Amino acid sequence: MTVLEVIQRSTGFLARKGVESPRLQVELLLAHSLGVPRLKLYLDFERQLTGANLETVRELVRRRGNREPLQHIIGFTSFCGFEIKVNRHVLVPRPETEMLAERAWQHLAAVNPSPGAALDFGTGSGCLAIALAAQCPGAHVHAADISEEALRFARENAALNNLADKVQFHSGDGFAALPPGLSFDLIVSNPPYIPSTEIEALPPEVRDHDPRLALDGGADGLDFYRRLAAGAENHLRPAGRMMLESGDGQSEQIRQIFVQHNWVVETVEADYTGRPRILTLRPERM
Ligand SMILES: C[S@@+](CC[C@H](N)C(=O)[O-])C[C@H]1O[C@@H](n2cnc3c(N)ncnc32)[C@H](O)[C@@H]1O
Numbered sequence: 001m002t003v004l005e006v007i008q009r010s011t012g013f014l015a016r017k018g019v020e021s022p023r024l025q026v027e028l029l030l031a032h033s034l035g036v037p038r039l040k041l042y043l044d045f046e047r048q049l050t051g052a053n054l055e056t057v058r059e060l061v062r063r064r065g066n067r068e069p070l071q072h073i074i075g076f077t078s079f080c081g082f083e084i085k086v087n088r089h090v091l092v093p094r095p096e097t098e099m100l101a102e103r104a105w106q107h108l109a110a111v112n113p114s115p116g117a118a119l120d121f122g123t124g125s126g127c128l129a130i131a132l133a134a135q136c137p138g139a140h141v142h143a144a145d146i147s148e149e150a151l152r153f154a155r156e157n158a159a160l161n162n163l164a165d166k167v168q169f170h171s172g173d174g175f176a177a178l179p180p181g182l183s184f185d186l187i188v189s190n191p192p193y194i195p196s197t198e199i200e201a202l203p204p205e206v207r208d209h210d211p212r213l214a215l216d217g218g219a220d221g222l223d224f225y226r227r228l229a230a231g232a233e234n235h236l237r238p239a240g241r242m243m244l245e246s247g248d249g250q251s252e253q254i255r256q257i258f259v260q261h262n263w264v265v266e267t268v269e270a271d272y273t274g275r276p277r278i279l280t281l282r283p284e285r286m
Helices: 003-016 022-034 038-043 051-065 070-074 095-109 127-135 148-160 196-201 223-231 251-260
Strands: 076-079 082-085 117-121 140-145 167-171 184-189 236-245 263-270 276-283
Touching: 003 022, 003 051, 022 038, 022 051, 022 070, 051 070, 070 076, 076 095, 076 127, 082 127, 082 148, 095 127, 095 184, 095 236, 095 276, 117 127, 127 140, 127 148, 127 167, 140 148, 148 167, 184 223, 223 236, 223 251, 251 263, 251 276
Parallel strands: 117 140, 117 184, 140 167, 184 236
Antiparallel strands: 076 082, 236 276, 263 276
């Protein structure tokens, strides 16, 4: 069977299984299994695949047809250009979060006096902490999570990006993970923000493969924000800021929660699709 025939047949298979962008998914899986860049497939449409090639790609396509995320099958994703290993213990980093990372490293790089200190709160794969440590080489970057499995991955990802000694990891529930006395110029977080009752209706790739801990934000999806509004101030230095991602349609409720806890919402920025997503906040004391 040729490359083109495999692409066409597998695309039909994934489309019938309800997978979005089925042709792209097949091309990425095939390129991964052959160890070539995706665009190289277009130069090799008539290449005959060996029996071993076919067996490998069939298994990958079968897994994708069962709605396993592409990133889990390949084992990696890219976040702000950094290679991030993922599996069922960590949320697959989303493109929306890259914008939060960019805003966060811009802020951290401008902290005066430098170097600044930052906390990635609920680090998961470590993607935000890794981006911060790479973009702000002198900064003191900390990352915390309640999930030991996620932290193991976050450490591996830091090492994979040659940043093992640039991020300090802390394990525990909320701010209890931190050693006493630590304070930050920046706290950045992409909290679990899906309302519990909406999880069942998510696509299988998310519902069955992202960790529940990374998704479930309680009854209205906002529990984690309430905890941050109540507890983060004590961990911020005098001119410190907090930058948070919000779920689609949640930013106004989040703004109200923080205002009730005496925070000032400085900006609410839209993502690339125009949805309000990134809140920058500071305690009212300043
Ligand atoms: C939405 S994920 C974000 C992961 C990563 N920062 C990203 O943007 O891809 C939220 C993370 O918060 C962690 N988490 C959930 N509850 C927590 C808690 N009580 N204390 C600390 N971390 C928690 C989860 O384990 C998960 O890794």
